Amino acid sequence: MGTEIRRWESGALAHAVSDPFGQGPLPWLRDSEQYLDDKGQVVPWYARPADGRAGSTGTHTEPRTADDVHRQIKGFASSGSVAPGESIDFRITVDPPQQFSVDVYRIGHYGGDGARHITASPRLSGIVQPMPLVAGRTVSCHHWWLSWRLQIPSYWSSGAYVAVLTTADGYRSHIPFTVRDDRPADLLLVLPDLTWQAYNLYPEDGRTGASLYHAWDEHGRLLGEDEAAVTVSFDRPYAGAGLPLHVGHAYDFIRWADRWGYDVAHADTRDLHAGRIDPSRYRGLVFAGHDEYWTAPMRKAVERARDAGTSLVFLSANTMYWQVELGPSPSGDQDRLLRCRKHRRDRRGRSALWREAGMPEQLLLGIQYAGRVPEPAPLVVRNADHWMWEATGAGEGDELSGLVAGEADRYYPRTALPEYRGRILLAHSPYEDTQGVRRHQETSLYRAPSGALVFAAGTFAWSPALDRPGHVDERIQRTTANLLDRLCKRG
Template structure:
């Protein structure tokens, strides 16, 4: 729902170690995204981190892969355009790695770098490219996980390209999902995204976007902001993990069979019907779910092929009147809107509430099992942990009857509008437990204090402790068997009207103006 990502820089103290030549300090690029607390204070800048001085310009260096994910041992092609001459590629796997944040797993030889042809604009205002592959990358021996490919030109300038090595199966594991759909929806490389076109005009936005182009900014903003902090926490948990992307859930729903849990990061807004069906089926077979952000399952999209293969184009008209696929379950509108309205609360437990949201995460149920070890009491508030998008529980059809509201946080939406953000938990008849934090800022806080948002060390410690609890709990099996939810939404006397938020009314067709100003 947000108009753009807000990059967050975590705790990364860059100093000159004893015995090294002194020089000016460099801060991580704002385009980088989250640099986790995994990077210890007093350490050198890790080799995988691109600093401002090394970040290549948008037209100078960039690349993309021919698959958003591959299995270990499956090669992929890398398409690179370089106006800065020859380049090398280094592949880093994101993780804890004793506080470094990532591990180098592969380095290329020097690759000839040339400018590739300029992008083209389709009639549906999709920016696409017709580049030649620059090299094929082997992945033999690469563990499942999220990776960044670091392109480095001869002049020292750098860019990222993300890739996921997906697991063959999530059976008996907790699956982490990289939200590539949402990352692509916000990608404005070439001047167009699903949000705007030139001059930030929503009326000129793309109606389709493609993975056949680089990402804007540093090249991996969404992955580093909203997945990397989760991954770095998870890999300290001792839990068996698996990895996949949004597109993998659509392409291979069998991947989820037998999974202990599925975790969605800070911002997983764009879902296909296939994704939702797969995750719902998994929940109904006992797989626990955790939504660690907000605004999840908000826009319904569908895939189309490109010259590079299936699911390379994401269709998102965001308006049933514009979409040529009429009155179908795959018509691209808000999930809560007609046709075939299916609001997100039946899966996440809540509805998307508002942007821009600001508030303190306020504990309502200190005895909630996932809050163990935090020391929180009823009414304990963690400033800044609500933002900049938030969810809220509503007493409407689809909301689970046993929904347990474990945090109820006063929240401002814009300068004058007041509402609430909730964190919730429910259990399904299958025994699966579903937890949702209700705030995008939750995942950013895992990377360390965020002065801009007002998140202090107490909030960081709370979020990290709960997140580790989440992974360990999900891995234990269907949570409803040991921690059945106890519905307590009614005592809050919430109104069923969604007028307090900016997400739109349930079961309607939004006005075009509403779509453009609040998309």
Template sequence: MNTRQPIGVGRRQFLKASAATALVGAVHGAAETPAASEKKATLIADENRQPGTDDWQLTRVRLDKTTGVRASTIEGYCSKQSVLAGESLEIFVSTNPMAKFHIEIFRTGYYGGRGARLMTTLGPFDGKKQADPVMGDERIMECRWEPSATLTIPKDWPSGVYLGRLTTQSEASDKPYWQNYVVFIVRDTRPADILLQCSDNTWQAYNKWPESTSLYTDPRGAHARGVKASFDRPYGKYVQIYENPQSIGSGEWLCFEFPLAYWLEEHGYDVTYCSNSDCLDAAQITRCKTLISTGHDEYWDLRQYDAVKKSIEAGVNVLWLSGNACFAVSPLAPSSDGREKRIIERVGHFAGLTDAEVAKEEKVFTKDFKRVGPDESLIIGARSVVPFNGGGDWTCARPNHWIFEGTGMKEGDSIPGLVGWEHHGSPADIPGNEIVAEGLVWAGGVNPSRYTATIYPGPKKNFVFNAATIFWAQGLSSPPGHMLPWSHWSRPHGPDERVQRITHNLLKRALA
């Protein structure tokens, strides 16, 4: 069933929202940026002229236990990681105890600083407890819930990352409500300036829902081969480096990636969105001028590596605004009912690490550790190194390079805490590869490792930039619903004009 309902916005509400949007826009536009002076009309710029909403975050969340990840009072997942306009998406919801609930669908973006727009409301529905999955072969937990709602994506919904806010409701006003998210991506096939690829394979690899069932909880070791994770289950609370209640149901989108999308849309860049699973074919990438990897982009199908390599050869620019990228080889497989690309399996790692590094981390890389992919540094410019955790400052090494134009940075100048918590180190032997920033990252707060940010020329006047840190987006913006992370006794400081200018410089060159 298609339960989509149109949104009604009264004249007074619209005028109030428009005035607030204009005020926020005036404040942010006071200092003109390189992008602002050259801004062109784009679908995304038009979308962000729509009135946003202040009420899209989770307000009341309750974990089943204090140290757990699950909020079973209401929880859910979607039938696809990404969906085209005109296609249908099933949403699966469980409530325990039984309760009525509704689903508000928000598109995340800038929207005058509000961070999201309400697209539609579904329901109310009669909720029920749906069965927990039984652990299958290779420790897979795959839900087989009944769909609660079917949403056909309207043709006018633009590409973006969408959150469905699940809220229980009761006829009795004295009973509390509880909330959770589901997350999905609306993609498109149009040519665009920027393709922002979400790192959702990694979101799922670390997802412990319902309890201790991620790719890292195998009794054989954290990096054991032959373990699987299914997208057919809710996202539990984020588990790695800090506590973030907004992560319940939303993967790692609000933690590490949303600040980039918010900033791109604030400045009117022509951006479209996709999942890891959409980048297995180079044609999905080459329709755009620039591919951006963001956040923690660790888990890759070999087909994605090949697609990105072909795209670079075809002239696409790549910005690795990420760390620990393209590290674990994880082929995508169909679900038990045949839906494509719903299961990831860790079969090994790309070939970047040396034997000495593997030996140094023998407690992490078990005896069945296998190199089953090519050297990831050949498409990134550098690779993950051991120790691969930590935090540090991002330090300028080549102040005369064009990426630093207008930043005022001199050699040795640092952006505090921007590197972490995983990074890229040893630079690749690629003709023209330059180190633009380098320094130490302190694993455990005390053990040194070295990161290197790099840039190298592609074959068709394109380039590949590697920021060498998961935290790059933290220097771009701090949108609603986002919390600054910290790890290994180090933390980024939030928006920084130098990070913003470097990113503008990169995009100006990439989109010329």
């Protein structure tokens, strides 16, 4: 008999290998997925440098994905977001030691490519960094040496960026980061880096890695939430290929919005938490990805924005479910530790659920989390004469195949609603939960007394329907455009 290969030994994300709404079209992770341009031609998901190199090392070797067991190349950034004129530090381990390079891409819609090559590092000398430090279930690499410092030019556009790390012998990993700026824009996309880190199982080595969902026992078996970490660190790489679970949701929206010409600035949730962005500068805040973990300052900032007239767009489900806290790293850097006690009760007997703290999500979103959707189900159109469904061709009761997936929200009649001047449900969709019980999903829109619109899709499948191969739905594209056009006063 052959030796059994455990999932983590293959470098695959143990908790994500079966999630069709996680990464998105990343062909170096999933060769079966292809990206198509407007004419149906197959194009790469991102644009390589002009000479076709796999990276600036000069190698023509087909790149292979690094993993957390052998740590061929792994790294993390000193900050989730950075402004033009500032610098961002990358701490990278390379095993065996050899030269490597960093190619930086900006996510967008560039004639069909999913990103554009922006800059590259010189050839760098890689070293084997120390093993991660572990305190309880908290894993940190804050003691790693600096590998490369990138100065962000003043002319770089705000956006979602990915640093692609490539060794001389062809191993590849990734580090996502955000470039923010202070210019006014129609929309601000808030990238959910708190939720990305909550799901991060690095190192996925069968021994020391831990997230807010999982940890390992002494036999390399994956443990559940009750034995997972309470505190996780941003000072570590992301597991597997180095891209967060669910990052594809945000990239789907970014490519679509770029293609349709929307004026979008970018920031991450820690920017919102720390007050580095002013929501009043934008007509709308967009939360395109799975955005499950919120701090109290984040929620207050968004509620103030809504009450001052800034609209809110939530394009996923299970938003703002857990209340979390941020703290400094051992070296004193702010907001590098994320803490959530989950179901561990406080002295008042409360868990970390917003709804158990007397502040249900529905008070902001208009709907709230209902449960998982084990098999995709149709999204059933309701109130088809509403302006959001205009020019989509959708009629009352029409079924949009596969658009209720992953997780779902609904309206809770016994839970308080926000104050509103008008409110409507745009979908009411039956599905079966993990126990086979019949449930329903709903999509919500309300107008706050300030005039702000608050939209909540209530399904994981909304953002993928905008621009993901195999998931695109033109009716969802048009519906989303109807909403954003009204927020941006277009037409």
